[in-house]
Amino acid sequence: MRINRVALFGFIIALSGGLLSFCWNVIFNFVLSKTIRLTPGSSLTKQWKDPEVPLYTDIYLFNWTNPEQLYDENFVPNVVELGPYSFRDVFSRVNVKWNKNKTVSFRRRRFWYFDPTRSARPLSDNITLINPVALSAAHVSRFNNYLLQLSVSGALKVTGQKLWITGTAGEVLFDGYDDPLVKIASKLVKNEGVTYDKFGFFYMKNGSSVTEGYFNVNTGEDDFTKIGIMRYWNYMNRTDFYQADCGMINGSDGSFYPPGNPKEKPIEMYTVDFCRTLKFHYVDDREVEGIPSYRYVGTKMLLDSGELDPENWCFCGGECLPPGVLNISSCARGAPVFISYPHFLHADPYYLKQVRGLDPSEEKHQFHIIVEPTTGFPLEVTGRFQFNFMLQPNENIGMYSKVPRVLFPVLWCEEIARITPEFASGLKLLLAVPTIGLCLSLALVVIGLILLAVAFMRIKRNRRDQNGQQMYSMVNTKPLEDQRRHPLT
Numbered sequence: 372m373r374i375n376r377v378a379l380f381g382f383i384i385a386l387s388g389g390l391l392s393f394c395w396n397v398i399f400n401f402v403l404s405k406t407i408r409l410t411p412g413s414s415l416t417k418q419w420k421d422p423e424v425p426l427y428t429d430i431y432l433f434n435w436t437n438p439e440q441l442y443d444e445n446f447v448p449n450v451v452e453l454g455p456y457s458f459r460d461v462f463s464r465v466n467v468k469w470n471k472n473k474t475v476s477f478r479r480r481r482f483w484y485f486d487p488t489r490s491a492r493p494l495s496d497n498i499t500l501i502n503p504v505a506l507s508a509a510h511v512s513r514f515n516n517y518l519l520q521l522s523v524s525g526a527l528k529v530t531g532q533k534l535w536i537t538g539t540a541g542e543v544l545f546d547g548y549d550d551p552l553v554k555i556a557s558k559l560v561k562n563e564g565v566t567y568d569k570f571g572f573f574y575m576k577n578g579s580s581v582t583e584g585y586f587n588v589n590t591g592e593d594d595f596t597k598i599g600i601m602r603y604w605n606y607m608n609r610t611d612f613y614q615a616d617c618g619m620i621n622g623s624d625g626s627f628y629p630p631g632n633p634k635e636k637p638i639e640m641y642t643v644d645f646c647r648t649l650k651f652h653y654v655d656d657r658e659v660e661g662i663p664s665y666r667y668v669g670t671k672m673l674l675d676s677g678e679l680d681p682e683n684w685c686f687c688g689g690e691c692l693p694p695g696v697l698n699i700s701s702c703a704r705g706a707p708v709f710i711s712y713p714h715f716l717h718a719d720p721y722y723l724k725q726v727r728g729l730d731p732s733e734e735k736h737q738f739h740i741i742v743e744p745t746t747g748f749p750l751e752v753t754g755r756f757q758f759n760f761m762l763q764p765n766e767n768i769g770m771y772s773k774v775p776r777v778l779f780p781v782l783w784c785e786e787i788a789r790i791t792p793e794f795a796s797g798l799k800l801l802l803a804v805p806t807i808g809l810c811l812s813l814a815l816v817v818i819g820l821i822l823l824a825v826a827f828m829r830i831k832r833n834r835r836d837q838n839g840q841q842m843y844s845m846v847n848t849k850p851l852e853d854q855r856r857h858p859l860t
């Protein structure tokens with residue numbers, strides 16, 4: 372009887388090991404669904420609210436060095452890239468509100484701290500740029516009637532606007548510089564309760580929780596593959612900045628990508644700065660802190676407006692330009708702002724011919740995101756975009772009546788984030804669960820088989836022993852009596 376019990380035990384262990392090895396994926400998915408979701412107080416939520424990932428924004432400014440040649444025939448602007456002016460970012464999600472419908476609402480806040488050790492240049496650099504304020508005023512009035520354009524023309528003259536401005540790097544970025552036109556406008560218009568009394572590309576953004584808008588995203592509680600997906604931005608699920616599908620708010624807000632996303636499917640991120648969803652395509656496999664992952668990049672397709680992919684027609688916003696530049700003027704309060712990759716990487720050669728001083732390189736200027744595919748966590752992000760202003764003639768506005776049409780590169784930004792080794796080891800542990808499970812089930816199978824083998828060997832030996840004892844008992848009967856009394860020893 373005891374031999375059979377060992378055999379049965381071994382059989383059960385081996386069987387459960389075998390079954391476990393098959394259903395381990397189910398168990399792992401269960402573990403993932405419990406780990407990859409935002410719930411108040413969880414450690415993932417803590418990371419999501421106040422990411423510990425070191426974040427940097429590197430900004431490069433294009434100093435315009437030949438403004439006095441603007442009216443020359445065949446004018447081509449000369450620009451010199453200056454930078455990086457490097458900032459350490461402290462990013463957090465604030466006003467977090469948990470909703471009953473398995474979504475969470477929040478605002479985003481970012482502080483920038485100048486980091487002189489990472490920077491190549493001081494913020495006191497003197498920079499010459501195309502005048503963004505006057506250009507925006509002229510652009511906004513372009514489709515208005517003649518009289519309004521005349522008054523804008525007059526206002527530009529009275530406030531002493533020039534075609535270009537000079538200021539320090541610090542002023543044109545964060546501190547803002549005084550501009551009489553902005554002063555007047557600030558008395559008339561307020562945006563999200565913020566008064567812009569100066570002009571700077573990042574003026575009033577430092578530490579503000581209102582400039583990026585109000586977000587509503589999935590918590591992933593009902594379906595962890597949809598964690599972090601945008602549902603509403605400023606209480607809307609689409610924007611009016613682009614027509615048709617181009618105005619849809621899709622994808623994540625940048626913190627998570629869909630777990631288990633297949634390579635063929637591009638990942639999507641909604642960017643507030645461009646008021647649109649960006650799609651990134653898989654290119655190759657990478658390893659970050661020893662974690663195998665997928666690399667996605669910004670391709671030509673991302674900044675196309677219908678020439679490469681007809682579906683992108685709705686990003687034209689007026690006149691369709693050659694591919695490689697996106698018109699975000701509707702999202703930039705009417706300023707003639709156009710987005711491209713730095714140095715017009717991947718753009719139509721048309722743009723590079725218009726400026727001197729640029730030198731695109733994939734290594735330095737490509738936008739990439741490296742994602743761990745099972746969990747969808749971004750491990751390394753290098754977000755790179757260039758902001759350009761379009762100068763174009765307008766005969767009703769005095770100062771712009773005789774200018775050429777040129778797309779001016781003004782600055783490009785590089786946002787860099789990479790997970791810490793500590794976060795990586797936590798993630799590795801989670802990712803090791805299937806391997807641990809497989810080893811565990813294999814170990815169970817082996818233990819079970821050993822027990823079975825032992826049991827069978829014992830049965831065999833017992834049979835042999837019994838045979839021997841029977842022979843022996845012909846000589847001496849005493850052991851046989853013992854055997855009968857303890858039949859299983």
Ligand SMILES: *[C@@H]1O[C@H](CO)[C@@H](O)[C@H](O)[C@H]1NC(C)=O
Nearest residue numbers: 434435436437496497498499
């Ligand atoms: C930027 O260009 C102007 C000429 O337009 C020049 O005077 C100035 O020194 C340049 N700034 C730097 C930091 O090189």
Ligand SMILES: *[C@@H]1O[C@H](CO)[C@@H](O)[C@H](O)[C@H]1NC(C)=O
Nearest residue numbers: 470471472474476587602603
């Ligand atoms: C979920 O509920 C909140 C609060 O009632 C609301 O603001 C949000 O728009 C809702 N989100 C969705 C996707 O229905």
Ligand SMILES: *[C@@H]1O[C@H](CO)[C@@H](O)[C@H](O)[C@H]1NC(C)=O
Nearest residue numbers: 482483484485545546577578
């Ligand atoms: C942003 O704000 C913080 C806190 O007010 C300040 O310490 C920091 O210098 C500011 N950064 C910039 C670039 O102005």
Ligand SMILES: *[C@@H]1O[C@H](CO)[C@@H](O)[C@H](O)[C@H]1NC(C)=O
Nearest residue numbers: 602603606607608609619620
């Ligand atoms: C967008 O929101 C409206 C109401 O706010 C809703 O009727 C519509 O179904 C939503 N569309 C999508 C795609 O979620």
Ligand SMILES: *[C@@H]1O[C@H](CO)[C@@H](O)[C@H](O)[C@H]1NC(C)=O
Nearest residue numbers: 687688689690691698700701
């Ligand atoms: C850019 O978009 C704005 C707003 O949609 C439009 O008025 C303007 O004509 C566009 N500019 C070009 C050059 O396409």
